[in-house]
Amino acid sequence: MAGVPLRRDVVTEQAATLDVPLVELVDRLLNRGVVLTGEVTISVAGVDLIYLGLSVVLSGVDTIRQHGADI
Amino acid sequence: MSLLLRAIVAAEDVGAAVDLGLRSVSGTRAAGLASAWDTGRAAGEAELLDHHRVVQAVFERVPCLPARFGSVFADEEALRARLALREADLAAQLIRLGHRCELAITCAWREQDAPTRATIAPARSGRAYLERGLTQLRGERARERRAEAIVARLLSELAIEPACIRHRICPRPAVAVSMSALVTRDAIDELRSRVARLGAQLPDVTTVMQGPWAPYTFAVSE
Numbered sequence: 001m002a003g004v005p006l007r008r009d010v011v012t013e014q015a016a017t018l019d020v021p022l023v024e025l026v027d028r029l030l031n032r033g034v035v036l037t038g039e040v041t042i043s044v045a046g047v048d049l050i051y052l053g054l055s056v057v058l059s060g061v062d063t064i065r066q067h068g069a070d071i
Numbered sequence: 072m073s074l075l076l077r078a079i080v081a082a083e084d085v086g087a088a089v090d091l092g093l094r095s096v097s098g099t100r101a102a103g104l105a106s107a108w109d110t111g112r113a114a115g116e117a118e119l120l121d122h123h124r125v126v127q128a129v130f131e132r133v134p135c136l137p138a139r140f141g142s143v144f145a146d147e148e149a150l151r152a153r154l155a156l157r158e159a160d161l162a163a164q165l166i167r168l169g170h171r172c173e174l175a176i177t178c179a180w181r182e183q184d185a186p187t188r189a190t191i192a193p194a195r196s197g198r199a200y201l202e203r204g205l206t207q208l209r210g211e212r213a214r215e216r217r218a219e220a221i222v223a224r225l226l227s228e229l230a231i232e233p234a235c236i237r238h239r240i241c242p243r244p245a246v247a248v249s250m251s252a253l254v255t256r257d258a259i260d261e262l263r264s265r266v267a268r269l270g271a272q273l274p275d276v277t278t279v280m281q282g283p284w285a286p287y288t289f290a291v292s293e
Contacts, residue, residue, distance in 0.1 A: 020179045021281050024249060027242075028175070029119050032287035033139035034079055034161070036103070036153045 074150055075108035076138040077125045078285070079161050081169070084133040091128050096150045100162040103150050104129060108143055123284075130285040134169025136161065137285040164290060171235075171253050172283035176266055178221055178248040178276040180214075215240055218247040221273060225250060228269045229262060237288050247276050251288040259283055 074094060080087075085095040085102045093104040106125065112118075119140055126137040144150040154161070194200035218240035225248065226236065235253040242249050254262060263280055270278030 020177050020245060020277075021175070021279055023243065023246075024175050024177050024281065025123060025284075026116070026119055027249075028173075028251075028284070028287040029123055029140045031139070032290065033137040034164070034290045035139050036076055036079075036142055036150070036157065 072107045073110045074105035074144045074147065075122075076103055076105045076142045076144065076150065077122065078104050078129045078138055079136040079154075079165065080104060080129065080133050081162070081165050084135075087133045088129050091125065093125070093129075094147065096147050096154060098151065098154050098158045101154060101158050101165065103138075103154050104135075105144070105150060110143060114141070126285050130172070134165055135285055136164055136168060136290045137287050139287075160291075168253070168286045168289055171255055171286060171289075172259070173286045173288055174252045174254055174259065174262060174280055174282040175284065176225065176248070176250040176252065177246060177279045177281070178218075178225075178250075178270075178273065179245050179279070180247055181275055181277055211241075214247065217275070221248050221276065222250070224269060224273070225266075228265050231262075235289075253286055253289050254283075256283065 074096075077093060080102055082097045082100050082102045085097055085104070088095070088104055091104075093106060096103045096105065122140045126135070129135045130137070144153065194203060222238055222240060225238075226233075229236070229252065231252055231254065236250065238248060238250040240248055252262065259282075266278060266280045270276075
């Protein structure tokens with residue numbers, strides 16, 4: 001990505017509106033809400049990967065942000 | 072075909088969600104809204120987000136309690152039997168929560184100062200290893216103290232009764248504070264303004280408010 005201008009506010013907006021909020025929502029869907037135990041509880045394939053994937057994206061955005069507009 | 076539970080509504084409200092294509096299973100006071108579900112079907116992020124869309128669609132029409140994702144029942148009778156066991160509790164929760172919504176307030180660190188394992192060079196000695204661990208621990212404690220201070224600012228600014236607030240500090244490396252507020256719809260705009268005003272005064276975090284959502288965090292499980 002070297003040499004590609006990347007404005008700080010754009011990066012901040014991505015971090016703020018995409019990644020963290022999605023993790024927050026997924027967290028509620030999986031861990032909150034009324035439980036009426038059914039015969040089967042669906043295991044969500046790759047839950048850890050969903051969290052990890054979103055975290056990696058966020059970490060990537062933060063790393064980019066640390067380098068400021070020169071990246 | 073099995074049923075995936077989406078939400079609980081008052082028995083008299085089941086008609087309001089007919090156009091959503093949901094199956095309703097009614098008791099005397101509460102009813103479950105569910106979707107047909109193939110038990111052999113895998114679930115991933117798309118199914119999770121679809122659950123949220125369905126819950127929100129119900130929530131926009133009538134007061135509801137969102138179901139935690141993943142409960143599947145063999146048929147309507149199985150769901151009805153389970154519903155009957157908790158109907159009084161669910162009806163009481165609907166009265167307490169059904170007309171209110173959840174706002175999610177998240178403060179994410181602007182800077183990630185903790186290096187990932189992949190970027191950490193091997194320690195040259197045992198002493199160096201321990202010193203690095205101590206430094207990391209001190210950093211984590213400092214972040215927790217800062218997160219607690221942010222929570223105090225949020226609680227003061229939002230002025231919501233404690234029973235209507237849940238929060239966690241540092242639940243994930245990128246997040247300082249994850250907070251849920253239970254509010255009435257007419258309070259949302261004022262709360263949004265307060266969060267934005269406070270967020271502008273917190274230089275080390277990005278503050279985001281999401282919602283209104285159905286009250287996931289405040290619905291009580293079995």
